[in-house]
């Protein structure tokens with residue numbers, strides 16, 4: 001593909017327009033009721049690039065590694081991320097993060113990224129394990145739980161614990177999770193944001209309430225500083241690279257962003273990962289076997305960074321679920337100029353979608369794309385060695401998810417612990433949520449569980465021994481795995497073509 005050029009004097013056509021447009025609303029009805037299947041059908045009919053209308057806005061959907069490369073490389077150049085997500089402006093503020101002028105964004109990013117590296121990452125292992133132990137205490141020996149209402153608050157507790165402190169976590173109740181759910185309702189992709197829609201009103205009210213809670217927490221911590229400082233205390237004392245301290249509004253926005261981004265997506269992604277494991281019990285047993293060989297008889301509370309890194313079977317399973325069910329199923333940008341890409345003209349002002357949910361199921365990128373095969377991400381396999389621009393559930397380029405390593409780490413720890421402790425089976429047939437929100441499994445999606453016995457654990461040990469002697473390729477060691485979370489990997493800028501990291 002001719003990667004990209006501006007459209008000056010090039011006689012090219014616009015990408016094909018998807019059929020079945022309705023007056024005024026365009027394709028909004030189909031898109032809103034089932035966006036992933038709608039885009040998948042369009043891909044089958046029109047190929048890797050096509051146009052559609054959502055209300056009065058024209059969108060171009062581009063799919064596959066080459067277009068993904070363009071999409072991420074041109075972000076903040078020919079493509080604007082800030083104009084791609086106009087609803088975020090209402091949820092946050094115009095001088096915050098990627099809505100801010102580029103230099104300000106880079107300064108704010110410098111404050112956030114170290115929280116996801118080195119010792120900070122190491123420190124999260126025990127709190128993630130502890131929070132999961134607490135959930136298991138609540139669950140007891142047997143019963144039923146619904147995935148989102150159970151795992152959602154768990155990842156929220158982990159985010160609040162990690163970013164606001166153990167003292168804040170101690171005061172937390174379920175209302176905080178519900179407030180963030182209401183806040184998420186502000187993600188409106190179809191209707192104009194000035195419309196008095198109930199979910200937009202609810203989102204603004206939740207924002208106001210969360211703002212009040214977090215502002216009081218800043219006051220509390222200024223008067224009662226945590227020593228040694230934790231994440232939140234560091235933030236209060238931090239300075240931007242221009243020497244200015246962080247304003248109260250900036251501190252609140254950073255925390256809102258991290259807690260919101262940290263639970264909204266992870267709750268859905270981990271639910272899909274557990275569903276996939278429960279639907280593939282043989283693979284689940286390889287996860288248990290590796291847990292056994294890594295942890296032996298040590299309790300989970302003793303899990304350390306090296307243990308977490310060694311759990312590579314669950315790591316590739318989490319990637320396979322990210323491929324099959326990316327909760328951020330579309331990413332958005334707006335063209336800042338007329339473009340020519342892949343032989344097509346895209347006029348300035350067009351909205352662009354990259355669609356992980358469809359790109360991840362292209363057979364020439366991931367053979368047998370609808371099958372659950374974690375081993376495709378094993379090192380040394382053709383598919384596993386080139387994640388860049390292919391596995392894009394966490395985005396790519398400069399704006400790749402800041403919390404990718406945090407999210408992958410917590411998903412690994414929670415899933416491993418639940419699998420070791422419980423036998424589980426799905427009660428309800430899983431299906432995705434309808435509508436355009438983050439692509440969670442619809443509720444209810446209940447799991448019946450009962451504590452595993454000593455003899456179950458003895459089987460894990462036997463399996464661990466058998467796997468190690470018979471199928472060394474199935475149990476992957478961290479030394480072999482190039483994708484294992486690294487304590488210094490900030491997770492960002494890994495995708496080829498990032499405008500600020502080259503490629």
Ligand code: HEM
Nearest residue numbers: 258261262265266269328331393394395399401402403407
């Ligand atoms: C499974 C869980 C998660 C998924 C699937 C996910 C997905 C994404 C995606 C796709 C983007 C890029 C959006 C774009 O390019 O348009 C992104 C950005 C971001 N994510 Fe995540 N995310 C997850 C968890 C987290 C966590 C745990 C945090 C923080 C604690 C986080 C913080 C962020 C931030 C701050 C950005 C903006 C990065 C920037 O523009 O510099 N995310 N995420």
